[in-house]
Amino acid sequence: MMYSDKVMDHFQNPRNVGVIKDADGVGEVGNPVCGDMMAFYIKVKDNRLADIKFQTFGCGAAIAVSSMVSEMAMGKTLQEAKQITNETVAEELGGLPKNKLHCSNLGADALHKAIEDFENKQKGKEVKPAPQVAPAHAEEGCCCPYCEGALEDLEDYCTKCQVELEECPECGKLTNKADEKCSHCGASLATV
Amino acid sequence: MRNVYLDHIAATPLHPLVLEAMLPYLKENFGNPQSLHSAGQKALVGIEEAREKVASLIHADPAEILFTSCASESNNFAVKGLALAQREKKNHLVLSAVEHQSVLHSAKNLEKLGFKTTLVPVDKYGLIDPEDVRKALTKETALVSVMLASSEVGTIEPVREIALLCRGQNVLIHTDAVAAVGSIPVDVKELGVDVLSLAADQFYGPKGSAALFLRKGTRIIPFIDGGIQEGGRRAGTENVAGIVGLGRAAEIAREELQKRMGKLRLLRDRLMTELPQKVDHTFLTGHPEKRLPHHASFAVEFIEGEGMLLFLDMKGISVSSGSACTSRALKASHVLLAMGLDHALAQGSLVFSLIEETSGADIDYLLGEFPPIIDRLRKMSPLYTKYLEEKGK
Numbered sequence: 001m002m003y004s005d006k007v008m009d010h011f012q013n014p015r016n017v018g019v020i021k022d023a024d025g026v027g028e029v030g031n032p033v034c035g036d037m038m039a040f041y042i043k044v045k046d047n048r049l050a051d052i053k054f055q056t057f058g059c060g061a062a063i064a065v066s067s068m069v070s071e072m073a074m075g076k077t078l079q080e081a082k083q084i085t086n087e088t089v090a091e092e093l094g095g096l097p098k099n100k101l102h103c104s105n106l107g108a109d110a111l112h113k114a115i116e117d118f119e120n121k122q123k124g125k126e127v128k129p130a131p132q133v134a135p136a137h138a139e140e141g142c143c144c145p146y147c148e149g150a151l152e153d154l155e156d157y158c159t160k161c162q163v164e165l166e167e168c169p170e171c172g173k174l175t176n177k178a179d180e181k182c183s184h185c186g187a188s189l190a191t192v
Numbered sequence: 193m194r195n196v197y198l199d200h201i202a203a204t205p206l207h208p209l210v211l212e213a214m215l216p217y218l219k220e221n222f223g224n225p226q227s228l229h230s231a232g233q234k235a236l237v238g239i240e241e242a243r244e245k246v247a248s249l250i251h252a253d254p255a256e257i258l259f260t261s262c263a264s265e266s267n268n269f270a271v272k273g274l275a276l277a278q279r280e281k282k283n284h285l286v287l288s289a290v291e292h293q294s295v296l297h298s299a300k301n302l303e304k305l306g307f308k309t310t311l312v313p314v315d316k317y318g319l320i321d322p323e324d325v326r327k328a329l330t331k332e333t334a335l336v337s338v339m340l341a342s343s344e345v346g347t348i349e350p351v352r353e354i355a356l357l358c359r360g361q362n363v364l365i366h367t368d369a370v371a372a373v374g375s376i377p378v379d380v381k382e383l384g385v386d387v388l389s390l391a392a393d394q395f396y397g398p399k400g401s402a403a404l405f406l407r408k409g410t411r412i413i414p415f416i417d418g419g420i421q422e423g424g425r426r427a428g429t430e431n432v433a434g435i436v437g438l439g440r441a442a443e444i445a446r447e448e449l450q451k452r453m454g455k456l457r458l459l460r461d462r463l464m465t466e467l468p469q470k471v472d473h474t475f476l477t478g479h480p481e482k483r484l485p486h487h488a489s490f491a492v493e494f495i496e497g498e499g500m501l502l503f504l505d506m507k508g509i510s511v512s513s514g515s516a517c518t519s520r521a522l523k524a525s526h527v528l529l530a531m532g533l534d535h536a537l538a539q540g541s542l543v544f545s546l547i548e549e550t551s552g553a554d555i556d557y558l559l560g561e562f563p564p565i566i567d568r569l570r571k572m573s574p575l576y577t578k579y580l581e582e583k584g585k
Binding site: 011 | 495503506524534535536571574577
């Protein structure tokens with residue numbers, strides 16, 4: 001099995017699934033291009049996360065990550081919850097497959113967005129839901145355009161087919177750094 | 193727990209008679225087929241008999257069969273070998289947008305050598321319109337490559353019509369028939385193709401054993417340089433047991449094909465009808481009639497394929513989400529996107545492909561276990577919640 005026992009446990013028995021109708025804060029991340037979307041709902045009482053619910057569209061890892069985040073953050077102060085990072089979540093889950101780290105490990109981001117939403121509301125800010133901006137890699141998916149291998153961290157080197165990638169200055173798509181021209185739009189890649 | 197294997201497109205089980213035929217070539221008949229002594233000659237006989245059996249399955253001449261190591265090698269060999277053989281005269285390739293990665297990426301590599309590629313679109317069923325191929329052909333076109341049947345959506349393409357118009361314009365045509373050979377009748381003469389790829393693991397033969405049909409007189413650049421094996425076109429010591437297994441599997445397929453097709457079509461039709469009745473917002477992908485008889489593929493809205501796959505696995509049911517390659521690449525299937533599905537829907541892809549052993553009770557079991565899994569995942573899905581809210585308005 002590609003997943004740890006803990007990931008499988010959270011996938012099969014996810015904690016805190018659902019929606020809070022009158023949530024104090026809502027955070028959404030992800031897009032269907034990468035295959036994962038998460039929505040976090042929080043209730044805040046005395047600066048603490050009194051309730052957390054989430055919904056996730058995504059793979060087993062994405063569901064486990066959301067569940068783990070909700071469990072880690074439950075009852076914590078907002079400051080403590082902000083300390084939770086995608087890395088500590090992956091650690092707590094006993095690790096995630098490398099090709100899943102980038103796309104599915106968005107749970108902490110979603111939680112932080114929900115907290116931010118709550119804090120903005122507290123400040124009485126006019127809250128416009130942030131327009132869903134597709135990440136830069138959305139066009140190509142989170143994968144090396146040459147071998148389809150998943151890209152980790154910064155998308156500039158595919159460990160699978162060992163191609164060094166760069167964003168084409170013209171069209172913005174990922175292309176082979178060694179090429180003279182962008183394989184998508186044909187723009188010259190020669191840089192000083 | 194019940195074990196229901198519905199992932200024919202990833203691998204079929206090894207037929208017991210195929211294993212039996214292979215064993216002597218893993219034991220006493222270990223000789224190198226290129227050796228002149230009797231140990232080598234025994235192995236050679238095994239290979240040549242297999243060549244006849246594979247040829248017979250697709251109505252080819254034994255001399256037109258080359259053995260390779262896998263479907264991807266056959267596709268690489270065909271596309272690169274034929275393109276490079278014409279390099280001085282022609283430099284244009286025409287492929288369908290739904291080809292397997294081994295075809296698409298071969299073309300991508302050829303582009304680095306100066307070739308140009310035209311991708312022919314497909315309609316919402318994944319069908320290629322031969323007229324689109326005709327429009328794509330130029331005086332420079334060296335090769336057209338279209339698959340015979342899609343492993344991902346099951347659609348059977350009009351290869352015969354496409355081959356006919358290629359012939360008229362003196363353009364070579366390759367078909368990736370990996371998902372088709374052994375599952376539906378395939379006749380290279382009737383199809384009129386110049387090159388065709390097939391693989392043993394798609395019809396109860398071993399993995400690591402595949403073949404290329406190469407019409408007599410067709411020039412190809414060798415894929416592996418070295419000795420004189422396979423007429424010097426594919427050097428390297430032969431995978432004797434694998435080749436013998438491929439031959440035996442071809443022989444069985446020829447005998448059993450009609451029976452297999454009849455049985456699996458009935459079960460598949462049930463699945464195709466009843467699954468969307470049991471789970472709403474489940475859409476058939478691929479063509480409803482022009483499709484492989486053992487193949488039913490769907491897009492389940494609001495949820496993602498891996499979750500379904502894992503929950504089904506816990507119930508002992510093995511299926512694919514998209515093609516085996518696509519599922520690990522974390523990318524929505526290029527086939528489904530080419531058919532016009534949006535990203536979210538394409539993520540909910542699920543492929544059920546039946547094998548010889550599949551029974552009515554297996555389909556009953558699947559139809560019983562499937563709806564609660566979908567229900568569970570949809571309850572977790574923000575997209576489903578949004579859909580319900582909008583529906584309630």
